[in-house]
Amino acid sequence: MKYNFISKTTLDNIINNYISSLPECKQEKALINIELLERIKKILLDPNNKEIDVKNTREWAKKHFVLEEITPGDYRVILKNNNKPVLIVENMYEVLCRIHAETDNHAGQKQLWESVKQNWGFVRQEIVEKFVNNCTVCATRKPSFHPLANKPIIAKNYLSQVQVNYLVIK
Ligand SMILES: [Zn+2]
Numbered sequence: 518m519k520y521n522f523i524s525k526t527t528l529d530n531i532i533n534n535y536i537s538s539l540p541e542c543k544q545e546k547a548l549i550n551i552e553l554l555e556r557i558k559k560i561l562l563d564p565n566n567k568e569i570d571v572k573n574t575r576e577w578a579k580k581h582f583v584l585e586e587i588t589p590g591d592y593r594v595i596l597k598n599n600n601k602p603v604l605i606v607e608n609m610y611e612v613l614c615r616i617h618a619e620t621d622n623h624a625g626q627k628q629l630w631e632s633v634k635q636n637w638g639f640v641r642q643e644i645v646e647k648f649v650n651n652c653t654v655c656a657t658r659k660p661s662f663h664p665l666a667n668k669p670i671i672a673k674n675y676l677s678q679v680q681v682n683y684l685v686i687k
Pocket of ligand 1: 522617623624649652653654655656
């Protein structure tokens, strides 16, 4: 499925801006990419093994995630605090586009955030909001917030033109 209302590059920029706005110590685990997901899996498959990864990441992984066995030997990583599978960065574009267009029918920021939370873990509200802000379909649906554009500029110009004519004739 191809989506035309926002480009992958736009979402990549939103994600990069979000990450770089965070303090450096938080950047590494702000979102989860496929590589970090594999590290979490490895830790949780052998939680007492101190040889795997660094202490800080082991503790973080065990604190926030559990494994769910989908088929024998095949696990997915679930976020403990909402019991939803982790949405990795690599799948974010496809998932956000699909929910926003097909489930929500471009219903806005709040709705997308709610729908995403119902299905996925470890997504950031700020990214979801900026995603909707950059949707070209939503942009055309927004009501106009430019009251000045409706002021009778033409009438005013017409009036001054009349006055000019009047002066000339006189
Ligand atoms: Zn939209």
